[in-house]
Amino acid sequence: MYTLLLIRIERPLQCLCFHLVAAPRRADWGYAARFIADKSVSRLDVRRFFVSTFLATTSDASNIAQRTGKTHKIIHDLAKSGSATNQDGTYNPFADYAFTGTVRPVYPLSPTRKVPDHIPRPDYAEDGKPRSEMQRAGQPPRILSPEEQEKMRTVCRLAREVLDIAAASVRPGISTDEIDEIVHNAIIERNAYPSPLNYRNFPKSVCTSVNEVICHGIPDQRRLREGDIVNIDVSLYYEGYHADLNETYPVGEIDEDSKSLIRTTRGALDAAIAMCKPGALFRDIGKVIEPLARAGGCAVVRTYTGHGINDLFHCSPTNIPHYAKNKAVGTMKAGMTFSIEPMLNLGTNWGDVHWPDNWTATTTDGNRSAQFEDTILITENGAEILTKGTRAVL
């Protein structure tokens, strides 16, 4: 007995293609999927594939080639006609996925945005591999020279300007892809490179995370709705240095729980920054954040952490947890720059799950999640918030 697998092949950033393949045992599914994907790689420049579901079983795999040809069209029609359609008629590429909340992806993604040739780019811009990050993994945190600290001030100021421009665009009806376009254009106008673009193959220039999405949401055609909350995470690269910051915004009027979530998260970040100074321990950041989160009825996400940032997007200390009783090593020293970026979930579940795009992280129970992030510099007697804003988001 053979099982017919429906393999979804994703072409770069937009169109999806479906294939059928037969495999005798469940253990062979991965192999079969890989076989189809490999065959498609040369033809379609395929980056990813997914085994979506199985449709039927058959005892005769001998004519599977003809079958595959015939069913190809059927599957395409199926994909267009309903099984992959969101309630509002938009296209959901992961229709079989058990979503934990109400947010759905709305594809196709827009074409990759261009960065003008004259703008210097980080090493991963072409093939997605952050080579220098990998080469320098395990090294101690860097102490930046006064000149380097000045470069960090500049890039962080630019990133703050861009985030504020993006924030001003938040309203019911705007799509997250339109926000991506605004962010992308604001960044290249400043002769900077949008750090997320092609970082480990991330397809867009900013992360937009709506409602139950914790982080790393991919901007798509979904339009923001009255009552949503959206996190916009801006990172950019300018004259050899990266900046990273984010905030969570209300879309129109939001409910009291969401307001409380946003206030609690911002407050937790502020308290964490307030304890940063030379000699403070990285592991104590979580000790400050978690009690505030609990008091506000929230759980602290554990999978994602703050990180060193300077001429590398993510570097040592690579793991700055936001939860209590963590085992992070290291002491803060003047001249270090790093991010603190707590993600808080309403309720008691700190866990996360991922959409099949391998980026979008959501809560496990569909509850909302908020995040705030700043890049900070440890000074002689405290911390300077390099990405500091001047307005409250609520």
Ligand SMILES: [Co+2]
């Ligand atoms: Co970050």
